Amino acid sequence: MDELTPMDGQVESDDRTASPPRTIAVGIILNPKHPATLRAYADLVPELQKAGAHHRSMTTSVERSGRWQAEQLIEWGADAVIILGGDGTIRATAPVLAKAGMLTFLIPTGTANVLSRHIGLRSTRHAIDHCVRAVASIIRDGSTNLRGIPINTAEYQRADGRRHRTEFISLAGTGGDARAVAHHHSAPGLLGYAWGAARALFAADFTVGTVDTLNTADGSGGADTSDTGGSASAPVWSVMASKVARPAGPIAVFPQARIDAEAFNVLRVGPIPDRLIARCRAWAGIATVCLQGRPQAHPLMNYRSTTEITVSLESPMPTHLDGDLIGDCLELRVSAGEKKLLVSAPTA
Template sequence: MDGQVESDDRPALPLGRLAVGIILNPKHPATLRAYADLVPELRLTGAHYRSMTTSVERSGRWQAEQLIEWGAETVIILGGDGTIRSGAPVLAEAGTLTFLIPTGTANVLSRHIGLRSIRHAIDHCVHTVASIIRGGPRNSRGVPISTAEFQRADGSRQCAEFISLAGIGGDARAIAHHHSAPGLLGYAWGAARALFAANFTASTADTLSTGDTSRTGDTSGEESSASVPVWSVMASKVARPAGPIAVFLQARIDAETFSMLTVGPLPERLSARCRAWAGIAAACLQGRPQAHPLMNYRNTTETTVSVESPTPAHLDGDLIGDCLDLRVNAGGKSLLVSAPTT
C-alpha cells in the first residue's frame, strides 16, 4: 500500500533545516537497499525528511503532490524511468529540485545526466543536500517534459507526459515482451523477438523540423511523408536508449527538439533481414548509424505518426498499448534535476 514509510521530525541542527521528500518504488529490490543506505547519511546532514512508497494505482504523481503539500523543498526519487515520469510533471510545476537514485531496470534518464551507479547517486545526493544546508547553490539541470497524445485501437484518445523516449512499432514490440524474463534479460529477449517483427504502414508529419545536416541540410517548417512500410518510428532525447551504443547521436536530454528515427522498411526474407540488422549494428558500432540507408534521422519539435492498423506504442519504455496514431511534442515544462558536474 502506498503512503508514508518514515518521517524524521527532529529539531533542526545548527547548520540549518531542509525539508526533503523521498519517493521510492518498492517493486525493485535495489530500492529498499538504497533507501537503507541513504537515510542514515541524510540524517547526518541535518535534513528533515518524509518518505512515501509508490504502488500500481499511485505510481508517483500523488506522492509528489503530497510531499509538495507537506513542504518538501527538494525531492529524492528512488526508482526507474517510470517512477520519475509519474512524479515529474508535479515537481516541474512546483520548481522543486529533484535528485535521482537509479534503482529501476534501464535507468535511462539517470545514465544520461551522469549518474554512474546507485552508490554514485547517493553520494551526490547527500553531498549536495549538505551543501544546500550550509548555504551552497542549488545547481540544477533543466530536463524538458514532453507530451504525447495517442488514439487507442478502440478509438479513445488519451494524453500523457514522458521524458526520454517515445516509439511506435518494433521498439514497442520489444518492450511488450520484456516480462518474459527478469530485468535486462527480459528486454534483451523482447528485442531479439522484435527484430523479426513485420513492417507496418505509417505516415509522419513533422512540425518545425530541422533536417539532419549530415544528410540533407537544414530545413524548417512542416514536412509530411506518404504512407510507407516501416519497422519503427522513435522520438528520443537520449543518445543511448538501450545499452552502451549511441543510436541517436544528436539527441540531448535537455534539448528543445527530438531526434527522430524511422527504421526500415526491413526485408521480409529471413536471410535478408539478418543481413540488414548486421549492417545496422556495424554502422552503430562505428559511430555512424545515420550512414545506413535503413536508418533515417531528422530533428523536430513535434511529430505525428499515423498507422493503418493498431500498432504497439510506448513512452519511456512503458507500453501504452496498440495505437492508431501517436503525436509527441517536445513540451515546455522542465524538471529541475540535480546532476553531477563531472
C-alpha cells in the same frame, strides 16, 4: 531507520519531531518494486540525517505511481524531493515536480534508468553520494548544479478509438521498439529487454499512414525551411522520437539527441526485407554502423530533428513512452515541452 511497509502511498516516516531544528526538508518517493530500492533507502537515510536534513518518505503502488506522492510532499513543505526508482517512477512524478519548480534528485534503482545515465549518474551508489553531497552543499551555502529536463507531451489514440494525453521524459516509439518493450517480462532485468529486442527484429513491418513534423531540421543539423515535412504511406519497422543518445545499452542509436534539448531526434527504421537471409543481412549492416558510431550512414536508418511529430497508423501497433507500454495505438503525437524538471546533476 523507520521500518518500510510498502502500501498505497502511505507516509512511511516523518522525523522532524525527533530531529534538531529544521535546516532543509527532503521528501523521498520510493518504488518498492525493485529490491535495490529498499537497499538504497537504507543507505541514504542515515547519510541524509548526518548531513542535517529532515525527511519524509512515501512509497508508490500500482494505483498511485508517484504523482499523488509528489503532491503530498509539496504540500508537506519539501524543499527538495528524491526519487528512488526507474524511468517509470520519474515519468509519474516529474510533471508535478516541474510545475512546482521543485529541486529533484534521482537515485536509479530501476532496470534501464535511462534518464539517470544521461545526466551522469553512473550507479545507485554514485547517485546517493552525489545526493548527500549536494544536500550538504545546499545546507551550507545554498548551491547545487541543476539541469533543466523538458517534460514532453504525448497524445495518442488507442485501438478502441479512445484518445489520451500524458507526459513523458525521454523516448516515445511505435512498432518494433515497442514490441521489444512488450516482451521484456519474458526474462528478468536487462536480459528481458534483450530477449524482447531479439524477437522484435523478426516482426513484420507495418504501414505508416503519415509522418508529419513541424519546426524541422535535417538529420545532419542543417535547417529545413519548410513548416511541415514527412512522408507518404510506407512500410517501416519502427518510428521513434528520442531525447537520449543511448536508450538501451552503450550504443548511441540517436547520436544527435540531448536530454535537455528542445527538439527530438526522430528515427524511422525500415523497410526491413521480408526474406530471412536479406533481413539478417540488413540487421547486421545496421548493427555494424551503430557499433562504428555512425548509425545515420545506413540507408534504412532515417533521421530528422523536430519539436513535434504525428504518426498515423493503418492498423494498431504497440506503442511505448519511456519504456512503458501504453497499448496498441492508431496514432501517436509527441510535442517537445517547455516545462522543465530541475534535476541536481553531477558536474562534468
